[in-house]
Amino acid sequence: MTEDRRASDVPVVEGGDPACWLVRVCPACGRLADEDPPTRCPSCGERIEG
Numbered sequence: 001m002t003e004d005r006r007a008s009d010v011p012v013v014e015g016g017d018p019a020c021w022l023v024r025v026c027p028a029c030g031r032l033a034d035e036d037p038p039t040r041c042p043s044c045g046e047r048i049e050g
């Protein structure tokens with residue numbers, strides 16, 4: 001039997017939960033803020049509440 005190929009077609013995303021940085025997305029321009037909200041968008045200055 002050749003069971004070398006496993007069900008590994010799902011890519012593993014490293015670096016944490018995507019929900020962590022989703023709250024940083026600017027609602028105005030869609031840019032990712034450099035820090036967790038509440039903060040302001042580094043691009044357009046829109047306030048990000050989180």
Ligand SMILES: [Zn+2]
Binds near residue numbers: 028030044045046
């Ligand atoms: Zn923005």
